[in-house]
Amino acid sequence: MRIVRVRTTAGIRHARLDGERLQPIEDPYTAFAAGRVPRDAGEAITGAVLAPCDPRVLIGIAQNGPGHDSPVQAWLKSPRTVVADGAPVRLRRDAGTTVAEGEIAVVIGRDTDGLTAGTAHDYVLGVTAVNDLSSPERGEWDPRNFESKSGAGYTPLGPWIDTEAGIDDVPLELSVDGAEPIATGSRDLPVPIRECLAYVTRWSPLGPGDVVMTGAPYEQAPVRPGARMTVRVAGMVLSTPTR
Incomplete structure (x- = not known):
């Protein structure tokens, strides 16, 4: 299922993509916790498609790429x-x-109490695409990533949550202004996604709609104002213009 969030005249709704049609569904996190697929909830809707989730917690995984001798953090x-x-x-x-920095973003489906590397998939609603925009030169002054990651709009996310992509073999591409894409995927991550989730939740609980950005293996590219950045994850395309 491809799940989106839509701003309608009656408020924000979840919907599934049915071709070009936006079919409203019940709360997908409630359905996920109950172990079932979200049910349809009314007639097709129209409106602006938002980021596919509204996380209370947004976590990045550092040092999950080639050339890092340190463990992920x-x-x-x-x-x-x-x-x-x-x-x-x-x-x-x-x-x-x-x-x-194009990355695979994991959307948590339910409270993560009990999550292990072996069971991590049971806690994941699905994956989406994320562009973790960064200003790496600020890292010389701020190793905790606050300044380098804090621009307004610096986390384009979406366009949907793919609930069937899994977390073990997810393709990933990044390109800027139509250049030859940098192709990689979850199998190129030194630390697998499920182990990253186990590490994170060992220290801090996560809940429905929270997002973990799983790291950028190879796919980084400098951008200038006027550029268009494209991240592809599991068949979805996240396209972001800059100014």
Whole structure:
């Protein structure tokens, strides 16, 4: 199932994509916790498609790429930086070069009490695409990633949650302005996604709608104002213009 969030005149609704049709569904997290597929809930709707979830907690995984001898570590990014597919992002002019980092984002489906590496898939609603925009030069002053990751709109997310992609073999691509894409995937992560989730939840609980960005293996590219960044994850395309 491909799950989206839609802003309608009656408020924000969850829906599944049925071709071009937006079919409203019940709360997908309630259904997930009950062990079933979300039921349809009314007639087709129209409205603006938002980021596919609204996380209370947004976590990044550092050092999960080639050339890192250190173990992975988690860090927090403000959920207020999340924007939808297609939303233009104004790059910061006061933080040096901006870098696009295409990543696989895991959307948690239920409270993670009891999650282990072996059972991690049982706690995941699905995956989506994320562009973890960064200003790496700020890392020289701020090793905790606050300044380098804190631009407004610096977390484009979406366009949907794929509930059938799994977490073990997910393809990933990044390209800027139509250049040859950098192709990789979850199998190129030194630490598998399920082990990252077990590590994170050993220290901090997660809940429905929270997001873990799982790391950027190879796919990083500098961007300038006026560029368009494209992240592809499991067949979905997240496209973000800059200004």
